[in-house]
Amino acid sequence: xxxxxxxxxxxxxxxxxxxxxxxxxxxxxxxxxxxxxxxxxxxxxxxxxxxxxxxxxxxxxxxxxxxxxxxxxxxxxxxxxxxxxxxxxxxxxxxxxxxxxxxxxxxxxxxxxxxxxxxxxxxxxxxxxxxxxxxxxxxxxxxxxxxxxxxxxxxxxxxxxxxxxxxxxxxxxxxxxxxxxxxxxxxxxxxxxxxxxxxxxxxxxxxxxxxxxxxxxxxxxxxxxxxxxxxxxxxxxxxxxxxxxxxxxxxxxxxxxxxxxxxxxxxxxxxxxxxxxxxxxxxxxxxxxxxxx
Amino acid sequence: xxxxxxxxxxxxxxxxxxxxxxxxxxxxxxxxxxxxxxxxxxxxxxxxxxxxxxxxxxxxxxxxxxxxxxxxxxxxxxxxxxxxxxxxxxxxxxxxxxxxxxxxxxxxxxxxxxxxxxxxxxxxxxxxxxxxxxxxxxxxxxxxxxxxxxxxxxxxxxxxxxxxxxxxxxxxxxxxxxxxxxxxxxxxxxxxxxxxxxxxxxxxxxxxxxxxxxxxxxxxxxxxxxxxxxxxxxxxxxxxxxxxxxxxxxxxxxxxxxxxxxxxxxxxxxxxxxxxxxxxxxxxxxxxxxxxxxxxxxxxxxxxxxxxxxxxxxxxxxxxxxxxxxxxxxxxxxxxxxxxxxxxxxxxxxxxxxxxxxxxxxxxxxxxxxxxxxxxxxxxxxxxxxxxx
Numbered sequence: 001x002x003x004x005x006x007x008x009x010x011x012x013x014x015x016x017x018x019x020x021x022x023x024x025x026x027x028x029x030x031x032x033x034x035x036x037x038x039x040x041x042x043x044x045x046x047x048x049x050x051x052x053x054x055x056x057x058x059x060x061x062x063x064x065x066x067x068x069x070x071x072x073x074x075x076x077x078x079x080x081x082x083x084x085x086x087x088x089x090x091x092x093x094x095x096x097x098x099x100x101x102x103x104x105x106x107x108x109x110x111x112x113x114x115x116x117x118x119x120x121x122x123x124x125x126x127x128x129x130x131x132x133x134x135x136x137x138x139x140x141x142x143x144x145x146x147x148x149x150x151x152x153x154x155x156x157x158x159x160x161x162x163x164x165x166x167x168x169x170x171x172x173x174x175x176x177x178x179x180x181x182x183x184x185x186x187x188x189x190x191x192x193x194x195x196x197x198x199x200x201x202x203x204x205x206x207x208x209x210x211x212x213x214x215x216x217x218x219x220x221x222x223x224x225x226x227x228x229x230x231x232x233x234x235x236x237x238x239x240x241x242x243x244x245x246x247x248x249x250x251x252x253x254x255x256x257x258x259x260x261x262x263x264x265x266x267x268x269x270x271x272x273x274x275x276x277x278x279x280x281x282x283x284x285x286x287x288x289x290x291x292x293x
Numbered sequence: 294x295x296x297x298x299x300x301x302x303x304x305x306x307x308x309x310x311x312x313x314x315x316x317x318x319x320x321x322x323x324x325x326x327x328x329x330x331x332x333x334x335x336x337x338x339x340x341x342x343x344x345x346x347x348x349x350x351x352x353x354x355x356x357x358x359x360x361x362x363x364x365x366x367x368x369x370x371x372x373x374x375x376x377x378x379x380x381x382x383x384x385x386x387x388x389x390x391x392x393x394x395x396x397x398x399x400x401x402x403x404x405x406x407x408x409x410x411x412x413x414x415x416x417x418x419x420x421x422x423x424x425x426x427x428x429x430x431x432x433x434x435x436x437x438x439x440x441x442x443x444x445x446x447x448x449x450x451x452x453x454x455x456x457x458x459x460x461x462x463x464x465x466x467x468x469x470x471x472x473x474x475x476x477x478x479x480x481x482x483x484x485x486x487x488x489x490x491x492x493x494x495x496x497x498x499x500x501x502x503x504x505x506x507x508x509x510x511x512x513x514x515x516x517x518x519x520x521x522x523x524x525x526x527x528x529x530x531x532x533x534x535x536x537x538x539x540x541x542x543x544x545x546x547x548x549x550x551x552x553x554x555x556x557x558x559x560x561x562x563x564x565x566x567x568x569x570x571x572x573x574x575x576x577x578x579x580x581x582x583x584x585x586x587x588x589x590x591x592x593x594x595x596x597x598x599x600x601x602x603x604x605x606x607x608x609x610x611x612x613x614x615x616x617x618x619x620x621x622x623x624x625x626x627x628x629x630x631x632x633x634x635x636x637x638x639x640x641x642x643x644x645x646x647x648x649x650x651x652x653x654x655x656x657x658x659x660x661x662x663x664x665x666x667x668x669x670x671x672x673x674x675x676x677x678x679x680x681x682x
Binding site: 048062064066073084108 | 314315317341342343345346347348349351352353355356357358359360361362363364365367381382385489490491493494495496497498499500501502505
C-alpha cells in the first residue's frame with residue numbers, strides 16, 4: 001500500500017467501539033489522511049461514545065461534540081470562526097452517522113452545502129441507529145431487520161440515496177468509499193481535503209453488532225457490498241462528472257445477504273426482487289457515468 | 294452621539310460596536326430589522342464579520358456554538374417560534390459555557406399566529422442557563438447589548454437581551470450611541486477560556502458519566518450565583534465610561550409605598566406615568582422594575598418589596614396551570630422572608646394587546662382595596678366570550 005501518511009496515528013487504541021466496528025476502521029484511515037490540522041465536528045452517533053467518556057479521548061485532534069441534527073450548521077460556524085481568525089490551513093470535518101446525516105441532520109447538511117460551506121462532511125454508514133440499539137433509519141436497506149422493523153415488519157422501503165441527494169446540490173465533490181478499499185478511501189479523503197467548498201464522503205462502515213455478523217466478517221462483508229453492486233464506489237465532481245472507481249465482479253446479492261443475521265428472514269423470492277433492484281440502480285449509475293452495462 | 298433609532302437599530306449598533314465576528318440569523322418578524330441592518334453592515338464593510346445565512350433558527354444556534362467554540366465573539370437575534378426551535382441548543386450553549394449573546398424580541402407563540410408582544414417566549418427558556426436582561430427603552434436595549442458581552446464573557450454563560458415586539462423593536466426614540474473608543478475601553482477583545490485549536494487538541498462537550506456530570510452542573514449553578522455580583526461590577530465599569538447604569542432591579546418611589554407594582558420591559562414606562570398621576574393624588578404607590586431575570590436578584594426583590602404592604606405583579610406572559618411567570622418568581626423569592634407582603638398577580642397585554650394607564654390605575658385601586666389576593670392571577674382587559682367546549 002503506497003500511502004504517504006500510513007505511519008501517522010491520530011486515533012488511539014483503547015476506544016470503546018465494538019469488536020469488528022467498521023466505523024473505527026473508517027476513522028483511523030480518514031485521520032491518517034486528514035492529518036493533525038483538523039477540527040472534527042461530531043454530532044451524536046456511535047462515535048460520540050467510541051471516542052471515550054470525559055476526561056478521556058481516543059482522538060488526538062480537537063473535537064467538538066454537538067447535538068444530533070447540527071453537523072452541517074456547527075461546522076459552518078467553526079469554519080466561519082477560523083476564517084475570521086485567519087486560519088485557512090485547518091480542515092473542518094464533520095463525522096456523522098447515517099441517522100445524523102440521512103435523517104435528523106439532513107436539513108442542516110442541505111442548508112450548509114447549498115451555501116457551499118468550506119468543509120468535509122463524512123457520513124460513516126452502518127445502516128441503522130446502532131448507538132441506541134439498532135433502530136431503522138432512512139439508510140436501512142430494503143429487507144433489513146432492526147428492532148423497529150422486526151418480524152414480518154422488516155423494512156420494505158428502499159435505502160435513501162444520500163449521495164444523489166448531495167449531488168443534486170451541485171457540490172464540488174461527493175464520493176462513496178468503503179472500509180474494505182482503504183487505498184480508494186484514502187485517495188478520496190485526500191482529494192476531499194484538497195478541494196474547496198462543500199465535500200461529502202459516504203463511507204460504508206459495517207456493524208457486526210447490528211447486522212448480526214461475526215466480528216471477523218466485518219471487512220469481508222464490506223468488500224462484498226462493493227462486489228455485488230450493492231454499494232458501488234464512485235465519485236461525482238461538481239454534481240455532473242461521474243467516475244465509477246471499481247468495476248465489480250458482480251457476485252449475486254444473495255451471497256451478501258445470506259451471511260447476515262439481519263436478512264435471515266428473507267425468502268428466495270425476496271432476494272430475487274432485491275437482485276432486480278440492485279441491477280436497476282447499477283444500470284442507472286452506469287448511464288450517469290456514461291458507461292454501458 | 295444622539296441618534297433617533299428604532300429598538301432594532303439600537304441592538305444592531307451595539308453589535309457593531311461590540312465588534313462581533315460571526316453573526317448567524319434566520320428571518321422572523323419582528324426581529325428581522327436587526328439582522329437586516331447587520332447584514333448590510335457586513336456587506337458594506339462597516340463590520341468585519343462573517344454573516345451566516347442559515348436555513349433555520351436551530352442551525353443558527355448550532356453555528357454560533359461552533360463559532361464561539363472556535364474562539365470568536367458571536368451574535369444572533371430571534372423571537373417566538375424561532376426561539377422555541379432553538380430550545381435544545383439554548384441548553385447546549387449554556388452547558389458548553391459559551392458566552393453567546395442574543396437579541397430576543399418578545400413575540401407571542403402560535404397558535405393563533407400572532408406577531409405581537411408577549412413575554413412567554415423568552416420566559417419559557419428560563420431553565421436553559423441563559424442570563425436574561427429585560428429592557429425598558431431603546432437606550433437600555435443598546436446599553437444592555439454592549440454590557441451583555443462583558444457580562445457573558447466574565448461569567449462564561451450565554452446572555453439574552455430581551456426587548457418588547459414593536460413597542461421597542463419598531464419604535465423610534467433618541468438614543469445616545471457611544472463612540473467606538475468608549476466601547477473598546479469597556480469591552481476588551483474576546484479572550485476565550487478554551488477553544489478548538491489543532492495545536493492544543495481538546496474534546497469539547499464529550500460523553501460525561503454520572504461521575505462528573507453533577508459537578509459540571511454545579512459549576513454552572515455557581516457561575517450563575519457569581520453573575521449577580523459580576524453584573525453589578527460590570528454595570529459600574531459601564532457607568533464610569535458611559536455615565537449610565539440601571540441596576541439588576543430599579544426601585545421607583547418604593548420607600549413610603551403601600552402598593553408596589555412589579556414590572557419588566559416597556560410596560561415599566563407606562564407604570565411610571567401612572568405613578569406620577571397617582572402620586573399627585575396622594576396615593577402611596579411605587580414600582581419595582583426587574584431587569585435581570587436570570588440570575589434572579591432574589592435579595593434585591595425581597596429588600597424592595599418588604600418596604601410595601603402589598604406587591605402587584607403585572608405579567609405580559611402566562612404559564613398555563615400556574616400563573617404569570619414573574620409573579621411565580623416573586624412569590625418564590627418572598628416565601629422564606631418572614632412577614633412578607635401578599636403578592637397579587639395580574640395578566641395583561643398578551644399577544645400585543647395594549648396595557649393602558651387606565652388599566653394600571655384600575656389594578657392599583659383593586660389591590661389597594663383588597664386585603665389579600667382572591668386568585669393567583671387576574672386577567673385584565675379581557676373581553677367576555679363563550680368558553681370553548
